[in-house]
Amino acid sequence: MNSSLDERTRMYRIPPTKPQYRRRRRPKKGNGFIKFLLFICLIMGCIYYYTDYKIKNDIESTINASKDGNTRSPLDLNFNFSPRTQNLLLMGVDIAENAQSPFKGTRSDTMLLVSIAPYGKNVNVISIPRDSKVYISGKSKVDKINHAFAFGGAKAAVKTVEETFGVKIHNYLAISNEGVIKMIDVLGGLPIYIEKDMKYDDYSGNLHINLKHGNNILTGKQTEGYLRFRHDSYGDIGRIRRQQWFFNALLDRLKDPTVIVKLPELLKIMPEYIQTDLSAYDMTKYLSMAKNIDTSTIQVATIPGAPSTKGIISYWIIDPAKTQDLINKMVYRSRSSKTTRDLSIGILYADSKSQSAQSLKEELEAKGMQVKMQASNLVSKDYIAIHNLDISGDVLSDLKKTFPEIKDKHTIYDPIGVNRTGRDLTIVISDL
Numbered sequence: 001m002n003s004s005l006d007e008r009t010r011m012y013r014i015p016p017t018k019p020q021y022r023r024r025r026r027p028k029k030g031n032g033f034i035k036f037l038l039f040i041c042l043i044m045g046c047i048y049y050y051t052d053y054k055i056k057n058d059i060e061s062t063i064n065a066s067k068d069g070n071t072r073s074p075l076d077l078n079f080n081f082s083p084r085t086q087n088l089l090l091m092g093v094d095i096a097e098n099a100q101s102p103f104k105g106t107r108s109d110t111m112l113l114v115s116i117a118p119y120g121k122n123v124n125v126i127s128i129p130r131d132s133k134v135y136i137s138g139k140s141k142v143d144k145i146n147h148a149f150a151f152g153g154a155k156a157a158v159k160t161v162e163e164t165f166g167v168k169i170h171n172y173l174a175i176s177n178e179g180v181i182k183m184i185d186v187l188g189g190l191p192i193y194i195e196k197d198m199k200y201d202d203y204s205g206n207l208h209i210n211l212k213h214g215n216n217i218l219t220g221k222q223t224e225g226y227l228r229f230r231h232d233s234y235g236d237i238g239r240i241r242r243q244q245w246f247f248n249a250l251l252d253r254l255k256d257p258t259v260i261v262k263l264p265e266l267l268k269i270m271p272e273y274i275q276t277d278l279s280a281y282d283m284t285k286y287l288s289m290a291k292n293i294d295t296s297t298i299q300v301a302t303i304p305g306a307p308s309t310k311g312i313i314s315y316w317i318i319d320p321a322k323t324q325d326l327i328n329k330m331v332y333r334s335r336s337s338k339t340t341r342d343l344s345i346g347i348l349y350a351d352s353k354s355q356s357a358q359s360l361k362e363e364l365e366a367k368g369m370q371v372k373m374q375a376s377n378l379v380s381k382d383y384i385a386i387h388n389l390d391i392s393g394d395v396l397s398d399l400k401k402t403f404p405e406i407k408d409k410h411t412i413y414d415p416i417g418v419n420r421t422g423r424d425l426t427i428v429i430s431d432l
Helices: 007-012 032-054 057-067 149-167 177-186 220-228 233-253 256-273 278-290 318-331 351-366 392-401
Strands: 085-091 108-116 122-127 133-135 141-146 171-176 190-194 198-202 207-211 214-218 274-278 299-302 306-307 317-320 345-348 372-377 382-388 412-413 425-429
Touching: 007 171, 007 351, 032 382, 085 149, 085 177, 108 149, 122 233, 122 318, 133 149, 133 317, 149 171, 171 177, 177 220, 190 233, 198 220, 207 220, 207 317, 214 220, 233 278, 233 299, 233 412, 256 274, 299 318, 318 392, 318 412, 345 351, 351 425, 372 412
Parallel strands: 085 171, 122 299, 299 412, 345 372, 345 425, 382 412
Antiparallel strands: 085 108, 108 122, 133 141, 171 274, 190 214, 198 207, 306 317, 382 425
């Protein structure tokens, strides 16, 4: 960290603990629409190759295979991913603020730092609360991090994230909320579990949310409501958690072979609603990787901190030490000094799952782990919450290999301790 920064600056900027990478080659200036056109041509060329030589049999086989439960697709597009870690900043912007020019002067309503291991081996996702109190790149005073996009667009947002967290951002992709709506509708809806009834009306902002608890296939407009709802006891943290569930659900949807036949229509709408510095080839590689990733291996987290309790402006106050620990685990993938035997584990379970919870407890204890159980009527999804940031992905991987019943559970780094039962981690068993 620059020694000239004063003590206040040091509070909000996390110094990098790894050597800086080579400077990213600046993309050549040009028309963004041409990039997307090249991308469309590339994908359409792949589809043309198959349909021309196999006379549409592959598309029919893909659909039939999906109906039969076969996950293999004749239309698989395989591209080798980068041999180096790639960090992608995903941002969602609200075009209601500027419908005529959605990427100018608007704030980033969502910020996800997606870190992809070499060759696409695994994916970690860090949610950055939009109210995080930071120094905006190029500004001399603190502000909310979502204002960076409004001040200087995607480049200012990327630079602010890099300077705040000491992480190299290789590429960015911003999508408007209208783009999300269109995308989900083209995909035929988004299957997702709604953890509780959600109802909210904002007539001035033309936002109306009315979602029912249970399994749903959301339309584009309903998906927007799901992502923006935050009128419960968890506030913005609950909203961030839903963004993380959405991310996993979307990846699962993209893995559906039947979605491939909708790809040309989906790509037609992209130029209007997306802004990115990814090349056509890079976007194809990301698409290929996303389609093949096992979503149960994705680890998600939220930047540690706490809401401010002073002043009239609402801020998320970042915890520098915990945030650096999180960056080390999620981006640099540092290994843990702990083993599975060292773990103190909690099991939080729905009342109807008491027998399953008890069986898992006995299995864990037989391996030398400390286990605490707790019933809850608020459990809505299966997942594993990691509270101790000294536990890295390799320890969790070993745990999942030992106990197949938790293999498919999603992982959340949760140092804040929402629904915390165990000291190191909590296994949540819902009645789904």
